[in-house]
Amino acid sequence: MTPPTPNRPAPNPPAPNPSASNASAPGTRAPYPPTPNSPAPNLQAPSPQPLGPQPHHATAPGWADEPTATPQRPTALAEPPLNLGPAILELGPESPGLGGPIQHGVPATLDLPIERPPSWFGALGLMAGATGALVLGTFGLGLALMLQDLFATSPILGWLGIALGTGAGGAVLLALGREWRALRRLKALDRLALELRTTPGGAAPPAALRAWVQDVARRLPEAAPAAAQILRATTLDEARGLLRATLFPVLDAKVKALGWQSARQVFVVTAILPSPAMDAAAMGILGLRLMRQVAVLHGLRPGTAMLWRLLRRLGISAGLAAGTDLVAEAGFEQFMEGHAAKLAGGAAGATIAARRMLRLAGASAAACRPEGGQR
Amino acid sequence: MLRLVSGITDEAERMLNETTLRVAITGLSRSGKTVFITSLIANLMAMGRGRQTLPALTAQLAANGTALRSVQLEPAGTQSLDWFDAADKLRDLAGTTPHWPPRTSDLASASLTLSLERSGPARILGPRRVRLELLDYPGEWLLDLPLLDQDFAQWSAETIALLSTPPRLEVAKDFLDFIATLDAAAPADEAVARRGHRLYLTLLEQARDRFGLRWLQPGRFLRPGPRGESPMMWFFPLPGAGSAPSGSLRDLLARRFAAYRDDMRQNFFDPWFARFDRQVVLVDVLGALWAGQGAFEDSRHAVAQIAAAYDARSRSRWFGLSTLKRVGFVASKADHVPAAQRPALEALFASMMATPGEDRRTTTHRAIAALRCTEDATHDGLPVVLGVPLGEDRRRPFRPGHIPTTAPPAGDPFWARPFFELPALRPPLIDPDGRDGLPNLGLDALLSWLLEDAL
Numbered sequence: 041m042t043p044p045t046p047n048r049p050a051p052n053p054p055a056p057n058p059s060a061s062n063a064s065a066p067g068t069r070a071p072y073p074p075t076p077n078s079p080a081p082n083l084q085a086p087s088p089q090p091l092g093p094q095p096h097h098a099t100a101p102g103w104a105d106e107p108t109a110t111p112q113r114p115t116a117l118a119e120p121p122l123n124l125g126p127a128i129l130e131l132g133p134e135s136p137g138l139g140g141p142i143q144h145g146v147p148a149t150l151d152l153p154i155e156r157p158p159s160w161f162g163a164l165g166l167m168a169g170a171t172g173a174l175v176l177g178t179f180g181l182g183l184a185l186m187l188q189d190l191f192a193t194s195p196i197l198g199w200l201g202i203a204l205g206t207g208a209g210g211a212v213l214l215a216l217g218r219e220w221r222a223l224r225r226l227k228a229l230d231r232l233a234l235e236l237r238t239t240p241g242g243a244a245p246p247a248a249l250r251a252w253v254q255d256v257a258r259r260l261p262e263a264a265p266a267a268a269q270i271l272r273a274t275t276l277d278e279a280r281g282l283l284r285a286t287l288f289p290v291l292d293a294k295v296k297a298l299g300w301q302s303a304r305q306v307f308v309v310t311a312i313l314p315s316p317a318m319d320a321a322a323m324g325i326l327g328l329r330l331m332r333q334v335a336v337l338h339g340l341r342p343g344t345a346m347l348w349r350l351l352r353r354l355g356i357s358a359g360l361a362a363g364t365d366l367v368a369e370a371g372f373e374q375f376m377e378g379h380a381a382k383l384a385g386g387a388a389g390a391t392i393a394a395r396r397m398l399r400l401a402g403a404s405a406a407a408c409r410p411e412g413g414q415r
Numbered sequence: 416m417l418r419l420v421s422g423i424t425d426e427a428e429r430m431l432n433e434t435t436l437r438v439a440i441t442g443l444s445r446s447g448k449t450v451f452i453t454s455l456i457a458n459l460m461a462m463g464r465g466r467q468t469l470p471a472l473t474a475q476l477a478a479n480g481t482a483l484r485s486v487q488l489e490p491a492g493t494q495s496l497d498w499f500d501a502a503d504k505l506r507d508l509a510g511t512t513p514h515w516p517p518r519t520s521d522l523a524s525a526s527l528t529l530s531l532e533r534s535g536p537a538r539i540l541g542p543r544r545v546r547l548e549l550l551d552y553p554g555e556w557l558l559d560l561p562l563l564d565q566d567f568a569q570w571s572a573e574t575i576a577l578l579s580t581p582p583r584l585e586v587a588k589d590f591l592d593f594i595a596t597l598d599a600a601a602p603a604d605e606a607v608a609r610r611g612h613r614l615y616l617t618l619l620e621q622a623r624d625r626f627g628l629r630w631l632q633p634g635r636f637l638r639p640g641p642r643g644e645s646p647m648m649w650f651f652p653l654p655g656a657g658s659a660p661s662g663s664l665r666d667l668l669a670r671r672f673a674a675y676r677d678d679m680r681q682n683f684f685d686p687w688f689a690r691f692d693r694q695v696v697l698v699d700v701l702g703a704l705w706a707g708q709g710a711f712e713d714s715r716h717a718v719a720q721i722a723a724a725y726d727a728r729s730r731s732r733w734f735g736l737s738t739l740k741r742v743g744f745v746a747s748k749a750d751h752v753p754a755a756q757r758p759a760l761e762a763l764f765a766s767m768m769a770t771p772g773e774d775r776r777t778t779t780h781r782a783i784a785a786l787r788c789t790e791d792a793t794h795d796g797l798p799v800v801l802g803v804p805l806g807e808d809r810r811r812p813f814r815p816g817h818i819p820t821t822a823p824p825a826g827d828p829f830w831a832r833p834f835f836e837l838p839a840l841r842p843p844l845i846d847p848d849g850r851d852g853l854p855n856l857g858l859d860a861l862l863s864w865l866l867e868d869a870l
Contacts, residue, residue: 119755120797124816125832126705128804129794131811139809141513142790142802142843144854148467152484237485238464240848242502 152237165348176212183208222343226350229340233410241277245270249279252410253287255339263290283411291405295334299401302330303394310393323393330397331404338408353407354400428541434869435546437690441725442697443629443717444554444638447747447785449504449516451697452525452549454785454853455862456501459486459527459547461852468852469859472866479870482532484542489526496687499525499551502849508786509847514805515839521641522687523551531870545869550687555634558717559679560688560724562632567659567669571652574632578618578652582709583628586621590614590651599655603667608649611668615651627706627834630717633675647674684728691729693741693865696722700746700764700782701815702837708830711822715767718744742778743865744768749856750784751837752815753791753798757782757856762820779864783857788840789813802840813838 183205191198232248239246250271257267266286273279309322331350332342340346442448458468463486467473476482491498500523504516529545532538562570575594578587593614601607616636622628623637631637636648650671659665696718703714722742729739746764749757765780789800792812799812823829843854 120814120817122817123828124797124814126816126835127814128838129799129812129814131809140803141808141841142788142810144787144790144843146851147461150462150465150467150473152465240460240464240846240850241488242505243848243850 152234218341219343219345222341222346223349225339225341226346229338229408229410236276236280236410239276241280242275245273245276245279249276249410252339253283256287256291256337259339260290260294260337262294263287266290280411288409291337291409294337295401295405296398298330298333298337299398302326302401303397306397307391307394319393323396327397327400330401334401334404335408338405340408350404350407354403431540432542433544433546435548436692436866436869437548437550438865439688439691439694439725440549440551440697441557441694441721442554442747443557443699443714443721444518445702446554446697446699448554448697449519449551450508451695451745451747451785451858452499452551453501453504453508453516454855454858455549456488456499456525456527457505457849458852458855458858459529459862460488460501461849462486463529464850466851469862471859471863473859475863475867476531476870480534481543481870484530484532486530487528489528489546494524497521497523499523499549501525505845505849505853506847508842508853509845513842515842518638519551519553520638521553522683524687525549525551545866552683552687553634553638553640555631555638556640556679556683557721558630558632558634559676560684560728561720562676563680563684563724564727565676567650567665567672568655570632570672571654574652575654577630582626582707583618583622586625587618590618594651594653597653597664599665600660601664603662603664607664608651608667608671611651611653612649625834627702627710627836628713629703629710630713630720633679635675635679647671647678650675688725688728690738691725692738693743694725694739695743695745695861695865697745697747698764698768699748699837700760700767701748701751704763704818705832705835705837707832707834708823708825711767715822718768740777740868741865743861744778744780745861746780746782748784748837749782750787750789751800751802751813751840752782752818753800755798756815756818759818759820763818763822766821779861781857781861783855783861785853785855785858786842787854787856788843802838805839805841807841813840 187198187201187205190201228248229252232246232252235246235248253267253270257264266282269286270279270282273282306323306326309326310319313319313322328347331347331354335346335350336342440448440452442451461468462472463483473483488501507514507516526549527547529547531543531545533540533543565573575591577583578591584591590611593611597607597611619631619636623631633648639648648671650668653665653668655665659669698714698718700714703711722744726739744764746760749760752760760782761780764782768780789802792799792801794812794814797814799814801810801812803810817829819829845851845853
């Protein structure tokens with residue numbers, strides 16, 4: 041090859057120590073970047089050449105028992121000679137095991153941002169939990185004291201008291217079990233939502249999605265043909281498309297029917313009831329019933345805690361995420377209210393209340409779907 | 416009424432929440448545009464699914480007080496262009512016999528929507544969306560961009576001057592001999608025009624294959640596209656001063672040149688290259704460096720010309736303001752060089768792309784690999800990369816040799832080396848569904864820089 045010329049720049053001039061040009065001290069630096077594949081036996085980790093003066097213990101002045109100085113931290117790799125050109129090389133015979141395609145490591149997992157309820161929801165939950173514990177504890181202690189008194193009066197009364205307490209406790213446990221199952225179902229839906237979010241569109245649909253679709257079809261017979269199509273999907277993209285094109289329209293029709301039913305009831309109730317406070321209470325009860333019906337339609341189990349969580353979700357999605365939508369809706373409602381008031385007098389408020397029930401049905405359905413809700 | 420309100424609301428929401436960035440992925444042929452776009456899409460999609468595929472971009476988002484909620488590849492819609500099928504390209508790269516996507520033969524586009532969290536009280540407005548519009552096209556066609564401002568006489572004079580210098584002279588002899596025999600006022604003849612066109616085309620092909628040259632105009636001669644070759648392309652450079660006499664061969668060639676130029680303008684540049692917000696200029700620096708001084712200078716010239724033409728097209732007609740806010744010059748295929756030599760490669764690339772005047776745009780020069788096919792190691796005490804040559808099944812060390820930090824001057828012994836073709840390495844093992852994105856070098860930092868002010 042041709043010799044180097046003076047006008048050729050050399051970014052890393054060779055170190056004064058000639059042995060450094062063949063830097064091969066193993067183990068001084070990990071291979072870059074670290075990969076799961078093991079390095080070749082004859083391919084050492086890139087080993088830097090020392091740039092500074094090297095210690096010469098044999099000749100340099102100093103105490104003989106002086107501890108050996110820590111070697112200077114290497115900072116540069118051996119540069120190829122200027123006259124060295126590109127080439128594909130052969131591995132030596134000492135690395136027979138090396139081979140196979142290159143495989144890099146799997147990237148780390150990121151925490152996907154999720155909508156978190158405002159902190160006052162958490163504070164309310166804590167208060168509710170504390171109140172519940174207080175009430176249950178008081179009842180338990182009261183029961184124990186009552187049983188003690190009953191046994192003191194008569195063993196028969198005592199045993200009757202125990203039977204009563206066991207029955208009541210069993211009923212509470214049963215209720216808690218139901219709540220737990222309902223929450224577990226909601227969590228499964230959340231897991232499914234996360235899985236759908238993290239699975240590439242070209243991959244096979246997750247088994248949890250198939251299970252959810254089958255469950256919905258079992259509860260809603262008219263959704264069975266749509267479910268059969270979705271179960272035949274080979275990719276997640278296809279399954280997503282079929283969900284939107286076949287299953288969700290069937291569910292939407294049902295949700296709309298439920299919404300209209302509640303809207304009619306709300307209309308009648310709010311038009312009849314004389315007090316705004318009673319209006320609000322009736323709307324609350326009917327609204328919760330509607331949410332429960334929609335949740336059950338989407339494969340969830342009824343439960344108070346589950347409903348509470350759904351409510352929190354609606355609080356986020358309706359209150360925060362859909363800001364611009366809300367502005368438009370509010371404007372539209374204001375417009376409607378103005379005109380409706382002229383036409384129907386007191387029934388205007390009832391119209392708006394009924395409309396809100398329809399919106400609640402839609403929002404609840406979105407929160408109960410693995411693809412639709414803001415999680 | 417409700418539909419009107421809904422339409423106005425949607426539009427207002429879009430104005431408030433959506434930013435569209437048209438990103439030009441520019442590069443000469445074989446510079447890696449298709450793989451770059453595939454990697455960009457696959458990595459952003461994987462990041463949207465919660466994979467740390469682009470750490471620098473994640474850090475940038477965190478620094479801006481936001482986070483990525485999701486990334487959607489927009490559906491094809493009703494566009495007349497081909498749809499850039501990243502999933503198909505991924506299957507090519509990850510199949511049982513992995514291979515690189517074939518040469519791009521037509522325009523294809525893709526749009527990604529990045530959904531970003533808002534922080535603070537602005538959360539009530541919902542997530543912000545950044546749309547990235549990407550365009551893939553044959554790199555050869557880009558060479559016609561500077562042609563738009565030329566006429567036949569100018570183009571012929573420049574081309575023939577270029578053909579008369581090495582290394583083109585070696586393959587242009589037949590063509591130059593042919594035009595030297597033609598009379599300046601020779602009558603138009605179809606057979607002569609076709610023969611001249613064939614000779615010119617042959618010389619372009621030889622310049623590309625033997626010397627690795629890239630500045631080969633007109634670009635569609637080498638890659639005609641789906642419509643194939645048409646009569647307007649049957650021309651070749653022919654010198655001559657002044658206007659060509661009517662009915663002469665030069666007149667025929669000039670009319671064909673004008674028709675070709677106008678066709679490229681109407682069907683390619685005006686609709687698709689009218690306005691860009693960001694630009695990535697990909698350059699196969701290593702391929703050019705190892706192909707010799709001619710190819711290196713040729714690539715430098717081609718990229719400079721194209722970048723200047725882009726800059727001119729991105730300027731407003733009235734005020735001369737550029738919409739092109741950031742231009743990233745990228746030396747592609749940096750995985751062929753071990754980590755220790757990548758700074759030298761970046762320095763070489765920066766010196767290669769340096770423009771004499773002050774560049775008003777914000778630019779950067781980086782060496783990246785959109786899909787990393789190698790691992791670093793040392794062999795005989797020298798840094799090498801390990802890769803599996805395409806068609807083989809065992810890893811082999813690849814030694815890039817000395818990489819200068821500035822372009823060696825003419826006559827330097829560096830250029831006396833024989834032509835060395837950049838080895839095609841087998842893509843690494845990747846998930847065919849793109850679950851983990853595509854391993855890359857420096858793509859995250861480039862994207863982070865490119866989109867910094869839009870995130």
